[in-house]
Amino acid sequence: MFNNLSEKLDKALHTLKGHGKITEVNVAETLKEVRRALLDADVNFKIAKEFTKTVQKKALGQDVLTTLNPGQLMVKLVKDELTELMGGDTVGINLGGSPTVILMSGLQGSGKTTFSGKLANYLKTKKSKQVLLVGCDVYRPAAINQLRVVGEQIGVEVYAEEGNQNPVEISQNAIKHAKANGKNVVIIDTAGRLAVDEEMMTEISNIHKAVSPQETLFVVDSMTGQDAVNTAKAFNDVLNFDGVVLTKLDGDTRGGAALSIKSVVDKPIKFIGTGEKMDAIDVFHPSRMADRILGMGDVVSLVERAQEQYDEEEARKLQKKIAKNQFGFDDFLNQINQIKKMGSMKDLVGMIPGAGKALKDVDIDDDAFKGIEAIIHSMTPAERSTPSMINASRKKRIAKGSGTSVQEVNQLMKQFDQMSKMMKMMQGGGGRKMMQMMKGMR
Ligand SMILES: Nc1nc2c(ncn2[C@@H]2O[C@H](COP(=O)(O)OP(=O)(O)OP(=O)(O)O)[C@@H](O)[C@H]2O)c(=O)[nH]1
Ligand SMILES: [Mg+2]
Incomplete structure (x- = not known):
């Protein structure tokens, strides 16, 4: 995960080691390297600039600190700032409502169906919830089959209406079905759509209005970097979603999406997907992720x-x-x-x-x-x-x-x-x- 970024940040911060004191010169040098590392990771230019400015201010204000060596101090400052950049505190999902309705949104192939299954499995096994998965992709018959396979794998019921072309109606019926069958969480998987496709965006907005979800999650492929951030903005304008799910973090992703998305849409990353299997899901903790990026591991x-x-x-x-x-x-x-x-x-x-x-x-x-x-x-x-x-x-x-x-x-x-x-x-x-x-x- 983020190997390249980790390596570059490590190199950048090494420069300061061996120096006895933090000076404006060596801070500037180090931060230039840090900024380059962030840009290489596909972090937005403005965000990277802002990032280094904040760290610089903090570093120069702290040269009186003698308990830490400069290298360690810089690592700490960068760590804190990375944590802030990724949202600061951990934000869980809202499981209120009866049933809790969770709506998935995102581009084609971003990992919505896979993540719907992972989340259902997580809520079932870790939170003892009775979950209903809902197939709302009326365009591809194979999509419903994919969800059924996932449901079978994890032992979760899948609700679908073959032949019904109206996703708003399907999701409303699904919630009725959930209520009648003692389910307390309904996860609605939708068809992938492009933000530029107005008709499709209106459709998901209509589903959103009709079911008033407790959680609307935007699922995004972390490999897509800056594009991910732009798409997030477009979806947020229409849905005002509650949280982000970053998928495919197991791949060779540069990390730009994870580091930029919060600043751009001001919505927390809530979960990450780290593989194709149903248990490859993790709650997102900004501070632990910052530790990992800086090669400090994640012992917790x-x-x-x-x-x-x-x-x-x-x-x-x-x-x-x-x-x-x-x-x-x-x-x-x-x-x-x-x-x-x-x-x-x-x-x-x-x-x-x-x-x-x-x-x-x-x-x-x-x-x-x-x-x-x-x-x-x-x-x-x-x-x-x-x-x-x-x-x-x-x-x-x-x-x-x-x-x-x-x-x-x-x-x-x-x-x-x-x-x-x-x-x-x-x-x-x-x-x-x-x-x-x-x-x-x-
Ligand atoms: N390595 C890896 N692959 C993933 C992850 N999440 C999803 N995938 C894969 O990405 C591909 C697309 O995933 P889907 O869940 O079908 O994506 P989708 O958003 O439902 O796609 P559409 O319904 O076509 O919009 C599949 O091959 C998944 O196995 C992940 O966290 N890691
Ligand atoms: Mg799908």
Whole structure:
């Protein structure tokens, strides 16, 4: 996410390190680089200029501060300003109303249907809501099918009226249907439209008026940079929407949309989409995003993800096993599965402070565990529960069975050994201490 921008900002801020004092000259130099980094990320020229002006003012007013070195101070100022630029505080969605009506708007292919599914899944699993998805794209029959597939995947009912060409009527009927069937959230997916297409813009405006949504979300592809900002303006003029959803942040996006949209339409970014799968959705936190952009990681999100996957019962069982020295390869496999459930490896690694930079040339993908899994699957149940019985000839057999080498099997045995030792050490409050340590690293 925003690798290029991160790298350039990092370089820009490095210039100041080594200088004892913040002077007008070195601040100006650094900020010139910062501005260039923002422009390269496709941030609007005026916004980038304003940004550096504010940071400059703040930096020069603070040269009395001696507790921080200039580099750190600048990083902090830039971080604070990035946070402000992206909206400052986290703004959640309004779930009032019965039912809550959420209307999706945006350009063709921006990710509305995918995001409708992700949001439905999020509200169902994280907020225990009864959700109804509504297909209002009357132009493409395939669109309704796409939504039905999504609905089936996440176990959420989809309301559609094949043959009805009136999206206003469909959405009104859908809300009636929701009320009659105990649903408390209605998500209306609409057809993609161009802002220049007046007829289509009138149509969504009519749907908007007819259903008075609690939340109108503007879904935008973050890869489109400055264009995204212009489109946002056009949609906002017609719909006065409540929030923005930035999709495709998993791609090679430069970041301009994320950094400019709030200043232009003065509406908060509420969610981000980070992949095609139904769980690739995150609440947008400006300050955490600023941390990530500056390569400071996002430990808070990482810990949250870990906590979401945390199962007390399982943890207790595992603890007992560790205490009795019964931790085996099946448990190891379980742990890997838990990590996998937390998200894609690339995403997770990006949340570790400094890791983005350190690993920028390393290709991290979700196949990272495949070799390990193959090796463990080639072990017999007895070998998995009593790893000490795995001797040289067994290693040879396991390597052959898993299409790996004895070396790789050895490596895994070593990793397993280290992990078992670490887990034993972490017992009794050690884990909490480690979390605190990680938080302290921010
Ligand atoms: N990598 C990635 N792909 C995404 C994301 N969100 C959507 N996509 C993909 O983008 C394409 C378009 O997504 P849709 O959800 O169909 O977009 P839409 O806005 O409903 O499109 P129309 O209904 O034609 O206007 C699909 O191939 C999605 O899988 C995301 O966050 N990351
Ligand atoms: Mg669609």
